[in-house]
Amino acid sequence: MGEIEELRKEADSLKDQITAARKAVQDTTLQEAVASITVVGRVQMKTRKTLRGHLAKIYAMHWGADAKLCVSASQDGKLIVWDSITTNKVNAIPLKSSWVMTCAYAPSGNLVACGGLDNMCSIYNLKGKDGNVKVMRELAAHTGYLSCCRFLSDSEIITSSGDCTCVLWDIETGTQKTIFAGHQGDCMSLAVSPDFNFFISGACDFTAKLWDIREGQCRQTFGGHESDINAIGFFPNGNAVITGSDDATCKLYDLRADQELITYQDSGIMCGVTSLAPSFSGRLLLAGYDDFNVNIWDALKAERVGVLAGHDNRVSCIGVSADGMACCTGSWDSFLKIWN
């Protein structure tokens, strides 16, 4: 008992020192830096395409690197690869478990992955020699649901789980290369840095953590949210992190100065944030909410500058294409919509 109490005191002292170190470098705020910048004008986007075909709630979507194809996962038990321009279904992959919560597209375009309440991450090869899409590997070791997964390459993938950990996997051998432990609540979402050296995780302990993929260490922890973090993403230049929470706010954190920069909130928004994506330039933040809408924020001025209204149920996922030309939303209403 005594040793734990000593460690607890040491941990509290270290946290106080981190707080002090952050204050020591805070010689300006984002609000001060953008005081002379005008808010962007009203942003209006139209639904350009509606992707119809799922028969139940859509839980996740992810763009392919070609900015044309995207993959979606639904609790109808299907993973669908879509051509977002023609709206054709390129692949419709039946899943062993219909309780899917996440999906991902490999940067190469060769593989997709998904997982959920089966606690596994299943990898599918889209480019098999016989033309059939089959399970290539089942990554099983998590003791909780799979909340998110993202490929580093065709040979490595990172997963986040309700067991409070994230894992870096060797896809070829199906083994865990690194376990990232430290969160005190379910890990809900992850995002990989543009240079593929780091990833960030958001969890039900209300914190976001930045992890060094090769060293296996947590480099930074960001607090401030008052409820679960459901969504997380990197700012396009890799130097900032955006989070979305059940506390109805999004936050922007500066990685280099190690501190919170701004909160995106409105007294009229009282429901949780489910998903988020920054625009290609970083000036806009698109965030999906439980109230069926996507709010568009001026990321510098923290003002709401637009709304994407069109879904008939919760917006569960959102992504901006790799070329920045379009945004895709997925919803519990079973549809995906392409906007620009």
Added chain:
Amino acid sequence: MDEMDLPQMKKEVESLKYQLAFKREKSSKTVTDLVKWIEDWRPRGSLPQPGADEEQPVGGERKVHPSLEETGHQSNYPD
């Protein structure tokens, strides 16, 4: 933290020491760089136009943000 056992607490303390050692930069530099990165961003293929990032329709309201529209390039999703 109250629910952590001894090994977890030891790891937590080691992690906090590692996080404390992070080399933090002054926010006057980092925030300025962040804002400049956004302001200097241009769509692929377009030339920098000092003083006017995109056309402003009559009335001053921007219809579509340039990062979701490439100036001068055909949209993949025509009307």
